[in-house]
Amino acid sequence: MSAVNLQLDENNKLRHFLSIEGLNRDLLLRILDSAESFINITGRSVKKVPALRGRVIANIFFEHSTRTRTTFELAAKRLSADVLNLNISTSATSKGETLLDTLRNLEAMDVDMFVMRHGDSGAAHFLASHANPGVSIINAGDGQHSHPTQAMLDMFTIRSVKGDFTPLRVAIVGDILHSRVARSQIMALNTLGVSEVRVIAPRTLIPSNARESLGVHVYHDMDEGIRNVDVIIMLRLQKERMNGALLPSEHEFFQCYGLTEERLQLADDEVTVMHPGPINRGVEMATAVADGKHSVILQQVTYGIAVRMAILSMAMQPSSAGRES
Numbered sequence: 001m002s003a004v005n006l007q008l009d010e011n012n013k014l015r016h017f018l019s020i021e022g023l024n025r026d027l028l029l030r031i032l033d034s035a036e037s038f039i040n041i042t043g044r045s046v047k048k049v050p051a052l053r054g055r056v057i058a059n060i061f062f063e064h065s066t067r068t069r070t071t072f073e074l075a076a077k078r079l080s081a082d083v084l085n086l087n088i089s090t091s092a093t094s095k096g097e098t099l100l101d102t103l104r105n106l107e108a109m110d111v112d113m114f115v116m117r118h119g120d121s122g123a124a125h126f127l128a129s130h131a132n133p134g135v136s137i138i139n140a141g142d143g144q145h146s147h148p149t150q151a152m153l154d155m156f157t158i159r160s161v162k163g164d165f166t167p168l169r170v171a172i173v174g175d176i177l178h179s180r181v182a183r184s185q186i187m188a189l190n191t192l193g194v195s196e197v198r199v200i201a202p203r204t205l206i207p208s209n210a211r212e213s214l215g216v217h218v219y220h221d222m223d224e225g226i227r228n229v230d231v232i233i234m235l236r237l238q239k240e241r242m243n244g245a246l247l248p249s250e251h252e253f254f255q256c257y258g259l260t261e262e263r264l265q266l267a268d269d270e271v272t273v274m275h276p277g278p279i280n281r282g283v284e285m286a287t288a289v290a291d292g293k294h295s296v297i298l299q300q301v302t303y304g305i306a307v308r309m310a311i312l313s314m315a316m317q318p319s320s321a322g323r324e325s
């Protein structure tokens, strides 16, 4: 069964959240609207709502993470769920236990939802296709394939700053080839109906058929690509996923594709600068830009909590007690 079919139930409600692929504009907007309703909780002295009280969410991260893991944990706690954080390096997977056996054992502890990051593309889909009825899988990044909650928090940030998606020209710059974030962002931007998505990268860091397969405009010249754009999303070089030398050097990459204050002048006067993190200062962007007035990089992180609260609450299935009644 495809990820598209796995994600939605017969009433088109979220069952798992694996990819932006196959989700329509209406559902993406419902996620953003639901996140809006959770934003105010962040400013309260008691930052909790009872929506998922009594439910159990397990974070299982097979790759390193700062932002995604912690904001998922905060999101689950603000929804009053009980949270398990499996430490993979000290778990039984290091003794050879399979992913499926880990799933079965945690299901036996009545875990309702798994938030998983994994180095293999398709790992979240695999888990979803084997999960028990009533158990949901949320993809927190799988290989080079997909990072859908990152894309949704980026969409939330863009809507918060710009209001309307339709007139926007958005440029995504850097290692498009290895980026699960870029793939998910492009799908979300096109589904939400932006005017134009541009990808800017050296030929070695962009899929050869990007224009047709991703529905984007391709640029290899940074100055040309960012001219008059409303939003610039910078990406990290995914060196851990590169086989062989795809770049002459980081210094040369910064010379050709780094976002500097000088280059920023080519974009729209009100341009918004984003980065999913982690940033490599002086490689993909200058510190003056990362911390400058156009940057919303830390807002992205803050909004990630509300967006993940929305996705957790929308994908949580009725409890077994609720299903029986």
Ligand code: CP
Pocket (backbone or CB within 6 Å): 064, 065, 066, 067, 068, 069, 141, 150, 276, 277, 278
């Ligand atoms: N953006 C993102 O996925 O960051 P982490 O790797 O820190 O989770």
